[in-house]
Structures are given as structure tokens and as C-alpha cells.
Amino acid sequence: MLRFKPLFFLCLFVGIHFGYAQEGLNFSVNNQLYLKGNSALIGNNIVSEDDVEPFDDRSTFNDKIKMQFIDVDNDKSTFSSSQAVLTLPKNSKKIAYAALYWSAVYKYDKGVKRTLNNQIIYKGNDERTLDVNNILFKTPKGEYTPIKGLNVYDSYLNSTFNDSKPYVCYADITEILQNTDTLDGNYTVANIKATEGYISGGCSGGWLMYVIYENPDEKPKYFTTYNGFIEVNKKPVDITFADFKTDEQGDIKTALSIGTLEGDSKLKTDMCTVFDYNKNKYVPLSTPLRPENNFFNSTITIDNKYFKDRTPNSMNTLGFDLVKMTLPNKNNNILSNNSSELTIKLKTKADRFFLFFVAFETEISPIYLENKNDDYYMTVDIDTYALPQNEDVLKIEKLKTISIPNLEPGYYLVTNVFSVESNAENWKQFLREKGHTPRSYKNPKNNWDYIYLEMSEDPNVVYLKQRELSRLDYFEDIWVLKINM
Incomplete structure (x- = not known):
């Protein structure tokens, strides 16, 4: 598999x-x-x-x-x-x-x-x-x-x-x-x-x-x-x-x-x-x-x-x-x-x-190369859960915003990015089989497909979901993007 x-x-x-x-x-x-x-x-x-x-x-x-x-x-x-x-x-x-x-x-x-x-x-x-x-x-x-x-x-x-x-x-x-x-x-x-x-x-x-x-x-x-x-x-x-x-x-x-x-x-x-x-x-x-x-x-x-x-x-x-x-x-x-x-x-x-x-x-x-700039996204390392939650949420709020036309403003919990559309579909199917409901958007800047599992204008909601999913072995890293905020 x-x-x-x-x-x-x-x-x-x-x-x-x-x-x-x-x-x-x-x-x-x-x-x-x-x-x-x-x-x-x-x-x-x-x-x-x-x-x-x-x-x-x-x-x-x-x-x-x-x-x-x-x-x-x-x-x-x-x-x-x-x-x-x-x-x-x-x-x-x-x-x-x-x-x-x-x-x-x-x-x-x-x-x-x-x-x-x-x-x-x-x-x-x-x-x-x-x-x-x-x-x-x-x-x-x-x-x-x-x-x-x-x-x-x-x-x-x-x-x-x-x-x-x-x-x-x-x-x-x-x-x-x-x-x-x-x-x-x-x-x-x-x-x-x-x-x-x-x-x-x-x-x-x-x-x-x-x-x-x-x-x-x-x-x-x-x-x-x-x-x-x-x-x-x-x-x-x-x-x-x-x-x-x-x-x-x-x-x-x-x-x-x-x-x-x-x-x-x-x-x-x-x-x-x-x-x-x-x-x-x-x-x-x-x-x-x-x-x-x-x-x-x-x-x-x-x-x-x-x-x-x-x-x-x-x-x-x-x-x-x-x-x-x-x-x-x-x-x-x-x-x-x-x-x-x-x-x-x-x-x-x-x-x-x-x-x-x-x-x-x-x-x-x-x-991978283009998205190394951590001013635009943030991951949660489950080994650092001892940190106060409000500090991580504050970091999420301070992320630089990304402009994506026709996309609702909010914080997006992204699980993967693909340049090949068939690979994006395979990943979404894999997530469905694991009981998730994946959604996606295409970034017109690079034409890549971003697969996400949560979106909210409240950073606390996205942060808590990220902590929950980070414990699953098939999510080595998932990250938050701030879009149209």
C-alpha cells in the first residue's frame, strides 16, 4: 500500500x-x-x-x-x-x-x-x-x-x-x-x-x-x-x-x-x-x-x-x-x-x-523549498506540549497572511501539498479511508493543490485540531496557514 x-x-x-x-x-x-x-x-x-x-x-x-x-x-x-x-x-x-x-x-x-x-x-x-x-x-x-x-x-x-x-x-x-x-x-x-x-x-x-x-x-x-x-x-x-x-x-x-x-x-x-x-x-x-x-x-x-x-x-x-x-x-x-x-x-x-x-x-x-519560510506557516511538535497553549496560539495569530482569491478568510490546517493532481487525489482518498473529511484549494501562484482538514477564523479551534491530529503516525507534520486575514 x-x-x-x-x-x-x-x-x-x-x-x-x-x-x-x-x-x-x-x-x-x-x-x-x-x-x-x-x-x-x-x-x-x-x-x-x-x-x-x-x-x-x-x-x-x-x-x-x-x-x-x-x-x-x-x-x-x-x-x-x-x-x-x-x-x-x-x-x-x-x-x-x-x-x-x-x-x-x-x-x-x-x-x-x-x-x-x-x-x-x-x-x-x-x-x-x-x-x-x-x-x-x-x-x-x-x-x-x-x-x-x-x-x-x-x-x-x-x-x-x-x-x-x-x-x-x-x-x-x-x-x-x-x-x-x-x-x-x-x-x-x-x-x-x-x-x-x-x-x-x-x-x-x-x-x-x-x-x-x-x-x-x-x-x-x-x-x-x-x-x-x-x-x-x-x-x-x-x-x-x-x-x-x-x-x-x-x-x-x-x-x-x-x-x-x-x-x-x-x-x-x-x-x-x-x-x-x-x-x-x-x-x-x-x-x-x-x-x-x-x-x-x-x-x-x-x-x-x-x-x-x-x-x-x-x-x-x-x-x-x-x-x-x-x-x-x-x-x-x-x-x-x-x-x-x-x-x-x-x-x-x-x-x-x-x-x-x-x-x-x-x-x-x-x-518543500518554497515553503521553508516559517513566517507563513507553523507546525506543532507534540514533544513541546508542555508549553502554554496561549503562546502557540499567539504565534499562529502573528503569521503573515497569504492571499488566495475566492477563498474564505481564516486559519487553514494543511496536511500536504502536491504539484501532481493525481497524487493530491490519492492523498485525499487515503485520508477518507482513515475517517477524515479532506478539502482542498489550488494556489494560483504555483498551481499546487493544498489539502486541509480544518478551517476557522478562530486560531484556538485550528490549534487544538492540529494538536489532536499530530498524534497520528501518518501526520508527521501538519501546519497552519493564515489566508486572506
Whole structure:
């Protein structure tokens, strides 16, 4: 049986479910945006075998290599630096959001390895600075700007991950990019701290810049980013994205961006899977450069290509993985029309890795985008019933009024909106079968059908009905519109 879900959600939430308890820091939502636009992901690693030359050998394990800082900026005041190029499409120069992340293995400043009784022993002084959130950032035609980021997670401060002591930091650099005259070009990130030499599992580290930009030629989209630091080992990590509504018809395009640490190019069994609702099971994601059983393999890729527009442009980024890919949504089998949820599962059997960044984006219903302005409508969250009723009623009275010709003035309790008339009829039939008496009106501004169950000039009447209906599981959200008042 078809199940219809209401269209609008005011309480922002991304569901993140972990199959088992994980060490590290659980993920939290960092940002959510609804706009016409797209995103770009760039980045680079910060430690390698050589300080300037690319590293392309994919046949060796990370911990076999003596690591040193990459430093390509010809600036003696920096001890580490790498670069990547941002290229945005024409008509896409308005930056809505820009995030900078950096993460590295950092147990001590320098490590050595010794062989004792046929066993390899890794040693260091087990001391290092806690000042990992201060770095330098340079735009294409600018000078270095000191960045003091948020220390999202540093395992050196607790008893977890004692063999590697990784960390991750974040900075919102939206204002920097918005005030930059030249957006396209080379971005440099310097003085990221990491362990040099040898460490168990191998030294690794790098940075990423995730940019969301507006473009009036794009379809409406939902973007969400969040961060944390979770070990993916033998226990899977499930992530469920919500807070969106796909369009009622047509193909749905969606994309995923991920940043991880410590993935080994030679070790296999690590996977990123997505739930296929048609098949009722998880199916593995893959590209020609990311096999389904070795998805996190120390590469930086955009869809089916290596991202080479960076310095150095190593094929093997030695434990630092960045991926941005369009999900294979043929026939909308993964993300369907009228959908509001997507789940991915990350897992491995042999090659543990750390997840520190995920961004999800999808095309959404234009109705959902247009009606995000909460000055025109109001929902009631049943978890907030402890609030005094008169406060909610006062909010309803203060709503901005909407003009709809030939419609009686009043407060309307709307349950759903449709751009396809047959879907509106199906929803009304569903409501009738549940014992309701649905009515509808068409908004001449957009020609969409609005289905409502209550109308009154008294906001108290509509408010009480909304509270009553919000308890039903098929009304996730219903809202009030003030019309012709």
C-alpha cells in the first residue's frame, strides 16, 4: 500500500544510528541548507614519502613508509603545506557555505621502528602539542590567514585509539570565501600537525574544503553536513539522512561526500553500502577507482575520476580518503519520488578506518523549498506540549497572511501539498479511508493543490485540531496557514 508522508519539517534533524557502540565521537549535524545550487569538494593529504613529489605506488602498506610533511609552498615559515584547485561553473559564484576540515594521526611528533625478536616495535616520545586547531589558509590570490578551528575530537585527550591518537578539526570559512574576489584557483592549507616517521598502522593526514554555492539554473536541493570521529572496524556504522522531501515525479539526483582517515590502499574488505528499497537490502557502492570491497583505498576521487588538480597529486594519498560521488539512482531505486529518508552503512573486516566527515545532498520538491519560510506557516511538535497553549496560539495569530482569491478568510490546517493532481487525489482518498473529511484549494501562484482538514477564523479551534491530529503516525507534520486575514 502506498504511504504518503506530509511535506514540511520545521525541526531540523538528521538521524545517525550506529549498529553497535563505537569508540570516538558520535556525529552531530554541522549545517543544513535548502537552495538552488550545487557543491564542490577539494582537498589533499599532508604527509607522504617525499615533501613535494607525488606518491603513486599502490602496492605497499602505509606503515612500511617513512613519512614526512608535504611542503610545496616555497615558504620557509611553514613546515607543512599542500594545495588543491577549486573550479566552479559559471553563474555559480555566490557562496552559501564553506567548511574546512583537517585530520591526522598524531601520537607523537616523530616515530621510529625497530625489529626485536622478529617483531616490529614502533616508538616515539608519546608527547605532542595540543595546539592542533591552529593552521594557515590561503585563497588563490591571497596571503596566508591564520585559522583557529574547532577541535572536534582529539583522542590524545582520552584513552581511545592509543596506537595512533588521531584528531579532527573544523572551521567555517564561508565569510572568507564570500569576501574573496577570485574564487577559482589554488587553495593552500599549511601547518597541519601530524606524526612523521613511523607509527603502527601508518602515519596519515590531510584536509578538505566543502563548498556549497547557489546557482539559479539548478534544481532545488537539500544539503547537510556533519562531523564527528568514529572508528569503522568490525562493527558497522549506519547513517540515516532525513529532513528532506524529493519531488513527486522525475529522476532524483543525489550525491554523497565522505572524508576518512587511515584507509589502506592494499587492504580490502572495507565497504560503503546504501539501502535499496526496491530490493529491500543494502547494495555496495563502487566506481572504477573504488571497488566495492575496497572502497576506502587512499585516493581522492570525484565520481569516476581521480581528482588530480592538486599539488602534489599523488595517486596514493597514504591513508587519507576523500570521495564525492553521484549515487547510482537508476529508476529511482535508491531514492524514490516522495521520499524523505536515505540510509548508508559503512563496514570493514580487515582495514579499519576513521570516519570524520559526511555530506549528503539531493534534489528536493520545489514545494518543500518554497515553503521553508516559517513566517507563513507553523507546525506543532507534540514533544513541546508542555508549553502554554496561549503562546502557540499567539504565534499562529502573528503569521503573515497569504492571499488566495475566492477563498474564505481564516486559519487553514494543511496536511500536504502536491504539484501532481493525481497524487493530491490519492492523498485525499487515503485520508477518507482513515475517517477524515479532506478539502482542498489550488494556489494560483504555483498551481499546487493544498489539502486541509480544518478551517476557522478562530486560531484556538485550528490549534487544538492540529494538536489532536499530530498524534497520528501518518501526520508527521501538519501546519497552519493564515489566508486572506
